[in-house]
Amino acid sequence: MERLIYRRLRLQIIGLTLVVAITPLVLLGGAIYNQFERAHEARIEDQMRLLANSQSSVVDVFLRERTNLLGILVERHSFDEMSRQEFLERLFETLNRRSDMLGLVDLGVIDASGLHVSYVGPFNLKGFNYEQQPWFSEVMAKGKYVSDVYMGFRLFPHIIIAVRGRTGEHQWILRATIDLEMLNQMVRTAQAGRMGDAFIVNQNGVYQTQPRFDGQILEGSGMDPKRFSQGVTTVSKDSSGRVTYYYAGSWLKSKNWLLVIRQRTDDEVGGLVHTRNTAVTIVALGVLAIVITTVFIAHIVVRHLAAVQKELDAMSAQLVQADKMAALGKMATGIAHEINNPLAVIGEKAGWMKDLLEEEEFRQSPNAEEYFSAVAKIEEHVERARKITHNMLGFARRMEPRLDDVEINRVVDQTIELLANHARTNNINIHKRYHPSLPVIASDHAKLQQVMLNLINNAIDAIGSNGNIEVATALEDNRILVSVKDDGPGIPKEYQRNIFDPFFTTKANGRGTGLGLSISYSIIEKLGGTITFESEPGKGTIFRVNLPVVLPEKK
Amino acid sequence: MPTYSVLVVDDEIDFMETLVNRLTRRKMEARGVPSGEAALALLNERTFDVILLDIKMPGAMDGMETLREIRQRHPLAQVILLTGHASLETSMEGMRLGAFDYLLKPVKFEDLLEKIGAALGKSQPVLP
Known part of the structure; x- marks a missing residue:
């Protein structure tokens, strides 16, 4: 029953302490991890934003340079010059020789009616009429045009840059095809890591460059470019499907294209996983330490x-x-x-x-x-x-203490004298071992004598005949000790609890009242002392009376 | 051999009478009364060498009260308190009031005689 109470108490202490100690630790660990995760995410987003931004600028510059080049050509050369096939061929050859990274695939001149009047390039496009093409009217209206990737008459994905020229009243168009591979390479440099991707989509989400993983140029990417706002580089996280991606999108300035950097989260979180493991280990060790300490305490x-x-x-x-x-x-x-x-x-x-x-x-x-x-x-x-x-x-x-000036040795002596005859007839030797200089104390002489009489009498009765009794006095820690030791048969264990109870006696009927020891107990207690005993069956018993040293008042 | 006078004051009539008889038989002039008032009334007429006085008695005057009166009126009479109701307080009070001694009932007759003898020895007037 009692053990159960202590067990429950122990469990309660352990439970409560653990909750109080571990909860903040786990919360702190979680908070730190969360903070770190956010910082880490922000860093990734920053990197991606920067990359998308710079990459879109590069593509922008690429397209603008070529557009400007065409613009300079139409300013410097008249339609008559340009429509001459040999002139155009020489110009194209010069341009490609002087600048090998220009990426011009072909060059063509189209007159106001949409007719391709001269052309240099791998395709035989001379004589095609572009009047019905949507870009034609746009160039005529706005002066320059960069196309999305399209198949066109060549049935091959390409982009064109077209610029309007004006010679007198005559309007015409200089058109160039750009090597798509150059654009692809340019964008591909931003494909970071094992799983990183970079590509360009138009405003409808159609791939304008070849993505690294699934998807083909001119196919729909499934993205909604409107999610990315104009003029700023936006990073978003897409958790649809099994894998989570970061997307960074940056609109080109000169063209309604969106350059997208895509990164798989698990490609970027290696550091994060390491941090999480460290945090979990620290928290786990802390919890372990707390548990051990708590259980111990x-x-x-x-x-x-x-x-x-x-x-x-x-x-x-x-x-x-x-x-x-x-x-x-x-x-x-x-x-x-x-x-x-x-x-x-x-x-x-x-x-x-x-x-x-x-x-x-x-x-x-x-x-x-x-x-x-x-x-x-x-x-x-x-x-x-x-x-x-x-x-x-x-x-x-009731005892009135401090009645007499008592010399303990004298009390003991007198008592032994009283019992000397009785002891002698039973062949019992009484040995005295007194402390030579016990202080005189204020106590009750008669009562103490009653107690001593009782103890020595009991010792004699216990021995019966032929034995030894040792009566000793001593001074210890400002208390007087009186001991009565006999070599009688001892007190049986089952009686030892009761010997101070009134009316308890083992003596033959009529020989004892069973009050001696309880009276002695009562007397010694009232005199401020204690009475104890030790008994070993077969060896004997020793009673010890311990009295305080109370000095008598000066009379 | 002078004859000594003893007064027994006890409300336990059986005890008082028997004690008077036994003392008389031992050549003492013994009288018995059942209360403190009766004792004082008798003491107005004469005095006793030894008075055996019970402490707990019914009536207006208990043993202590009676003892006080006796000590004032008959300082030479020796009072032995004899009672079944003993406590350290009453015995000390009795001794303080001038009782010769204090005995607890039942008392061995030989002890009582011895005590009376001792009281008589003490009661011998000291002549100037």
């Missing part, structure tokens, strides 16, 4: 508590014993008082009868001896009852 606390409780129990048991003694004492006093008066009457009446039996007339009665013996028996038993009631009163008697 709970164990100590509960053990201490149990010890205190045990001490308390012992103390309360002692209190109960004292209470029992007091109640018994009160009862004993009451009974003794009530019995003393009738006992006195019986005693006196018996005495009176004895007195009368002395007279001559009674003496001659044939039953005189019987009368004498009966009266003597009455007197004997009155005497026996008297001893009991007087002992009971002695047991309960």
